[in-house]
Amino acid sequence: MTKMLVGNVNEIDIKGSRKLLVGNTEIALFRLTTGEVLAVENKCPHKGGALSEGMVCGSRVHCPLHDWRVDLHSGNVLAPDTGHVTTYEVEIDPESGHIYLTL
Amino acid sequence: MSTLRKKLVMVGNGMAGVRAIEHLLKLAPEAYEITIFGAEPHPNYNRIMLSSVLAGGASMNDIIINDLEWYHSNGIRLYTGHTVTSIDTRQKTVYTDKGIEASYDELILATGSNPFMLPLPGAEKEGVIAFRDIKDTQIMQETAKTHRKALVIGGGLLGLEAARGLLHLGMEVSVVHIHEYIMERQLDEAASVMLRKELEEQGMKFLLKKQSEAILGKKRVKGLLFADGEIAEADLIVMAVGIKPNVELARKSGIEINRGIIVNDYMETNTPGVYSVGECAEHRGIAYGLVAPLYEQGAVLAKRLAGVQTEGYAGSITSTKLKVSGVDVFSAGQFTEQPGSRALRYQDEIEGVYKKLVIKDDKLVGAVLFGDTGDGAQLFSMIKNNENIKGMEKELLLGVSSDALASPKGNRLEAMADDEIICGCNGVSKGAIAEAIQSGGCTSVGAIKACTKASASCGGCKPLVEGLLQIYAGDNAVTVKEGICGCTTLGRDEIVAEIKRMELKTVKEVMNVLDWSNDEGCAKCRPSLNYYLGMLWPEEYIDEKESRFTNERYHANIQKDGTYSVVPRIYGGVTTPADLIKIAEVAAKFDVPMVKFTGGQRLDLLGVKKEDLPKMWEELDMPSGHAYGKTLRTVKTCVGSTFCRFGTQDAIGMGIRLEKAFERLNTPAKVKLAVSGCPRNCAEATIKDFGVVAIDGGWELHIGGNGGVHVRATDLLCVVKTDDEVLEWASAFLQYYRENAGWNERTAQWVERVGLDSIKQALDDREERLALKERIEATLRLTSDPWKQIVNEPELRKNFEPISQPETV
Ligand SMILES: Cc1cc2nc3c(=O)[nH]c(=O)nc-3n(C[C@H](O)[C@H](O)[C@H](O)COP(=O)(O)OP(=O)(O)OC[C@H]3O[C@@H](n4cnc5c(N)ncnc54)[C@H](O)[C@@H]3O)c2cc1C
Ligand code: SF4
Ligand code: FES
Numbered sequence: 001m002t003k004m005l006v007g008n009v010n011e012i013d014i015k016g017s018r019k020l021l022v023g024n025t026e027i028a029l030f031r032l033t034t035g036e037v038l039a040v041e042n043k044c045p046h047k048g049g050a051l052s053e054g055m056v057c058g059s060r061v062h063c064p065l066h067d068w069r070v071d072l073h074s075g076n077v078l079a080p081d082t083g084h085v086t087t088y089e090v091e092i093d094p095e096s097g098h099i100y101l102t103l
Numbered sequence: 104m105s106t107l108r109k110k111l112v113m114v115g116n117g118m119a120g121v122r123a124i125e126h127l128l129k130l131a132p133e134a135y136e137i138t139i140f141g142a143e144p145h146p147n148y149n150r151i152m153l154s155s156v157l158a159g160g161a162s163m164n165d166i167i168i169n170d171l172e173w174y175h176s177n178g179i180r181l182y183t184g185h186t187v188t189s190i191d192t193r194q195k196t197v198y199t200d201k202g203i204e205a206s207y208d209e210l211i212l213a214t215g216s217n218p219f220m221l222p223l224p225g226a227e228k229e230g231v232i233a234f235r236d237i238k239d240t241q242i243m244q245e246t247a248k249t250h251r252k253a254l255v256i257g258g259g260l261l262g263l264e265a266a267r268g269l270l271h272l273g274m275e276v277s278v279v280h281i282h283e284y285i286m287e288r289q290l291d292e293a294a295s296v297m298l299r300k301e302l303e304e305q306g307m308k309f310l311l312k313k314q315s316e317a318i319l320g321k322k323r324v325k326g327l328l329f330a331d332g333e334i335a336e337a338d339l340i341v342m343a344v345g346i347k348p349n350v351e352l353a354r355k356s357g358i359e360i361n362r363g364i365i366v367n368d369y370m371e372t373n374t375p376g377v378y379s380v381g382e383c384a385e386h387r388g389i390a391y392g393l394v395a396p397l398y399e400q401g402a403v404l405a406k407r408l409a410g411v412q413t414e415g416y417a418g419s420i421t422s423t424k425l426k427v428s429g430v431d432v433f434s435a436g437q438f439t440e441q442p443g444s445r446a447l448r449y450q451d452e453i454e455g456v457y458k459k460l461v462i463k464d465d466k467l468v469g470a471v472l473f474g475d476t477g478d479g480a481q482l483f484s485m486i487k488n489n490e491n492i493k494g495m496e497k498e499l500l501l502g503v504s505s506d507a508l509a510s511p512k513g514n515r516l517e518a519m520a521d522d523e524i525i526c527g528c529n530g531v532s533k534g535a536i537a538e539a540i541q542s543g544g545c546t547s548v549g550a551i552k553a554c555t556k557a558s559a560s561c562g563g564c565k566p567l568v569e570g571l572l573q574i575y576a577g578d579n580a581v582t583v584k585e586g587i588c589g590c591t592t593l594g595r596d597e598i599v600a601e602i603k604r605m606e607l608k609t610v611k612e613v614m615n616v617l618d619w620s621n622d623e624g625c626a627k628c629r630p631s632l633n634y635y636l637g638m639l640w641p642e643e644y645i646d647e648k649e650s651r652f653t654n655e656r657y658h659a660n661i662q663k664d665g666t667y668s669v670v671p672r673i674y675g676g677v678t679t680p681a682d683l684i685k686i687a688e689v690a691a692k693f694d695v696p697m698v699k700f701t702g703g704q705r706l707d708l709l710g711v712k713k714e715d716l717p718k719m720w721e722e723l724d725m726p727s728g729h730a731y732g733k734t735l736r737t738v739k740t741c742v743g744s745t746f747c748r749f750g751t752q753d754a755i756g757m758g759i760r761l762e763k764a765f766e767r768l769n770t771p772a773k774v775k776l777a778v779s780g781c782p783r784n785c786a787e788a789t790i791k792d793f794g795v796v797a798i799d800g801g802w803e804l805h806i807g808g809n810g811g812v813h814v815r816a817t818d819l820l821c822v823v824k825t826d827d828e829v830l831e832w833a834s835a836f837l838q839y840y841r842e843n844a845g846w847n848e849r850t851a852q853w854v855e856r857v858g859l860d861s862i863k864q865a866l867d868d869r870e871e872r873l874a875l876k877e878r879i880e881a882t883l884r885l886t887s888d889p890w891k892q893i894v895n896e897p898e899l900r901k902n903f904e905p906i907s908q909p910e911t912v
Contacts, residue, residue: 004909011906015623015649018906029906033623046429047304050665053653053713055626062626064653064661069625079160081428082271083305100912 001102009037009097019052028052030072032059037099038072039090045083108136112197112207114187116141118150119381119397120213121169126405128177137179138205144184145237146171151528153240154426157268190356192374209376209408212353212364216346216382225318231340234265247272250338254327256315258285260423262343266307267427277308277335279315289423289434293450294457294473301430348383348390363390368415370404380404393421395524398532402522422483422527433479436469436486437461444468447500460500465493480564516570526564531557536568540575548572588627590619595845599635608640610647631846637769638841641882654731658889659716667716669708670730671723675740675758676704689722703737717900720890727890736775738762743780750780752797757826761833767886771844789817792850793833802829806836807854815851818859835872838879839865
């Protein structure tokens with residue numbers, strides 16, 4: 001388990017996302033309307049679409065390639081499709097807005 | 104009064120039996136006093152959907168077909184968790200393991216089947232299960248929480264669904280299959296191999312041509328030993344190698360059996376007063392293992408018991424679909440070639456589509472579809488109805504054109520018996536759908552789905568459901584507007600009217616005021632609302648980029664590997680050596696893997712990394728070609744009078760003028776234009792949204808063409824004399840389209856929907872035309888080049904780059 005400082009909340013648009021590479025894994029960070037920042041592996045379980053490029057609706061992201069929907073909290077693909085993406089723990093320092101990622 | 108009723112007892116509370124009872128209650132609600140014994144501790148549930156439960160698509164609650172309240176209100180005495188252990192056919196009494204006895208006048212055996220368990224040494228170990236009932240499903244769910252490795256023995260339908268479910272639960276899954284390819288009983292080798300590849304991409308592993316020999320482990324399973332000496336590790340083994348009719352009770356009671364309980368065409372066994380339906384029954388030598396035929400049997404039995412005249416059950420042709428997401432497989436009838444039959448095949452390895460039709464004596468007898476199963480329901484219905492398809496073969500193979508089949512399809516649906524199953528996944532009959540429409544008040548496919556579950560699983564039967572809706576709801580079905588997406592029940596016109604009436608100015612406001620069911624909408628409604636708001640309030644509305652599809656957010660086309668493609672604008676297809684050099688230099692500098700001419704006379708730089716996009720645009724210093732948006736794409740031109748010996752007008756000049764006038768315009772769907780210099784029409788202007796064809800002394804203006812999936816040639820809008828008139832009509836037409844079409848509706852669909860005449864009428868009045876032109880110009884004045892904007896604004900540009908380098912803390 002390593003904890004990393006990966007940026008600041010204000011670097012991510014609301015309903016937007018940024019990605020980063022940790023080792024060989026690409027991770028997408030999303031900032032929801034609620035202020036939450038959530039992190040998942042940037043790879044749709046369907047055909048590997050980059051979820052970071054998808055549209056964020058509530059706490060779901062729509063994959064840009066074939067519109068599968070992934071719940072960003074659980075990493076689960078929503079019905080009628082099925083699948084799962086890895087989620088990562090995110091902490092935000094409320095004072096500084098720093099984003100910490102643990103993986 | 105109840106003493107007058109005959110006593111009906113049923114053994115088995117499963118899908119086929121209860122279905123027969125449901126039917127019987129409709130035909131003769133007062134005729135019987137009904138008692139049902141079921142060995143499972145649950146009310147009647149949809150066994151098929153266990154696959155969906157496992158795969159996360161449904162909860163246990165969703166799969167209950169008849170809850171306890173249903174039994175109660177229909178006066179049925181239900182004993183769940185009771186196994187009937189013997190029948191005294193002379194005394195007409197059944198006895199259960201819990202000491203209950205019940206006498207009957209009529210007895211139905213609907214005991215289903217048992218999973219076939221390979222008699223391997225070690226098969227009794229903990230962690231070795233079948234996939235048959237709720238209990239098995241729960242064991243899989245529990246096991247997945249604590250264990251990693253699963254083996255599924257059996258690469259058939261059931262095995263693959265189990266494997267898919269286990270993958271979903273996060274386990275590592277290998278499928279062990281004895282045959283050299285999977286689903287060999289439903290698919291031919293070509294389709295099977297495509298299926299395997301697709302499943303492998305989802306993470307499933309396969310061990311083919313493997314003979315299992317023994318199950319290893321002490322108390323709990325540890326692995327599987329194969330005949331070739333290899334060993335595969337496993338914490339869970341699911342056997343899905345087949346089923347055998349559950350005939351034990353019948354056998355003990357002296358009822359005639361073979362593989363299953365032998366029944367005649369009226370589901371009668373050889374013992375008076377004893378009937379059998381479902382997987383336990385054997386009819387004309389066949390014991391079926393899918394619900395559609397079992398439901399047909401149930402319907403016959405119900406009529407028999409109700410004393411209603413009926414033709415006997417004559418056996419069924421079956422079809423199967425794999426209920427695994429992301430994979431579409433369908434097979435029906437006699438899908439392997441036999442002497443006397445011939446097969447037509449279509450195989451597209453790139454798109455992953457395979458289609459095979461087996462034809463005998465000019466009739467379709469079997470079909471296998473992979474990748475695109477949209478035609479499955481239709482083909483299946485042709486197989487069942489023994490239709491002559493002579494002359495239609497090619498059409499059927501290459502995709503059924505709906506016009507060509509519209510009328511026979513209607514007839515076919517109307518002629519279909521009420522008992523016939525429309526939705527195989529959920530066992531919904533034509534009658535049940537008709538009833539939902541006629542008495543249940545369902546007037547849309549969505550409502551039918553909610554009410555009957557028809558088309559709720561794989562959706563393959565949707566065309567048939569739509570057809571039935573047409574037949575039974577007629578005009579009602581047409582007038583019922585479905586919402587633009589699942590978040591609202593409002594249609595496009597209602598939404599636009601409300602936005603205007605209440606002066607709603609943001610996406611969020613629209614959703615709040617109009618009661619959206621999803622707080623932040625979905626990928627369907629958000630872009631449409633963004634478009635409608637922008638169209639209605641061009642001056643005030645601030646475009647919401649987060650409500651735009653990826654391509655329009657990053658102003659480049661996202662490709663399947665996540666790279667993008669860049670297309671600079673080339674007005675009318677005309678460029679200069681200097682621009683070509685610039686494009687070539689940028690392409691070389693950024694290692695663009697492919698440079699290609701597009702179908703619309705431009706250069707496409709493919710395979711660009713997202714991070715490089717802003718830098719490339721900056722260096723190109725050319726306007727965006729908008730090759731990605733719902734906007735004006737290209738204006739294709741021919742050479743025209745500039746060089747061509749036939750040309751009567753300056754097609755190039757007109758093309759450039761149109762492209763400059765309308766570039767960057769937001770439209771409901773992409774819009775393509777073309778200009779040809781004479782009626783030879785080299786620019787193919789008559790398959791464009793707006794086509795201009797020069798004639799001697801003027802221009803013909805054409806609208807509503809499309810070269811996509813459904814090719815549509817344009818309709819002639821009018822003929823004009825001057826270049827300015829071309830601009831005037833083009834402006835008016837495009838603005839009228841912007842104001843009236845649904846989001847994502849191409850002009851071709853729109854013209855067909857509203858009719859050419861209504862458009863002609865709207866544009867005929869010069870004053871109206873000029874007003875439309877004024878509105879489009881006002882909108883166009885507010886546009887700017889998105890590439891420049893991103894290059895210049897760090898706040899937008901940051902989104903193209905990875906967030907800062909992570910630092911470990
Ligand atoms: C996971 C899974 C997925 C499937 N998917 C599909 C599909 O996509 N399409 C399709 O058409 N079919 C599918 N099937 C097959 C379908 O579910 C069966 O064909 C259907 O359920 C058979 O109905 P039945 O009433 O004959 O038997 P069942 O539904 O099995 O009902 C028999 C019941 O009788 C009870 N019983 C047995 N003996 C006694 C006794 N002595 N006393 C009391 N009760 C007794 C059993 O406990 C059982 O509950 C699937 C099956 C499974 C397991
Ligand atoms: S359409 Fe007519 S003018 Fe244009 S290139 Fe063809 S022949 Fe020449
Ligand atoms: S890759 Fe994500 S939906 Fe297909």
